[in-house]
Amino acid sequence: GESVGLHLPTLSVQEGDNSIINCAYSNSASDYFIWYKQESGKGPQFIIDIRSNMDKRQGQRVTVLLNKTVKHLSLQIAATQPGDSAVYFCAENQAGTALIFGKGTTLSVSS
């Protein structure tokens, strides 16, 4: 079953705002986490990952934060653009096992 969940199924923001998508995981043994973006009718695409020995990682316009104490993961998107509209999934992985995905958050960006 799914061990990763998201707090909100949908998030609507205005173009230019910062977006924060949250995720809670339940397996304290998970040591690797990924955020994926899925556009309609396509496979998920990798955005950013983070390992459990880190609490923050930055990419281009995106930042992932990991709080192992409360088993919480978040994805921050700076200056959200209409092209960021998609479904975002967090996924967790414990060494030697398959990625387990949450239900996803649909991000809608209006201009």
Place this chain on the structure above:
Amino acid sequence: SQTIHQWPATLVQPVGSPLSLECTVEGTSNPNLYWYRQAAGRGLQLLFYSVGIGQISSEVPQNLSASRPQDRQFILSSKKLLLSDSGFYLCAWTKTTGNTEAFFGQGTRLTVV
């Protein structure tokens, strides 16, 4: 570079008919291979994964089966489709060692009628 191919992109099949979805990976050897299913508006449910030729692990009991006849080929099958088998099927691969991201194919939209 590595690529993953999945076909067909869409499929409409009658109830009771067989199914065969194929996935191949290029540019890597001995990948871990996965089949996921995504129901409308839902997350990805892991169906099968394989760490090598002929090695298949099933995550949930269902009307489907998987096979890995070659190192970079993963096939999802059914002898008799049910309406509940409709969904978006995704193949993915990861490197064998360590925690790494999964690379996904473009998916197959299966509609059982």
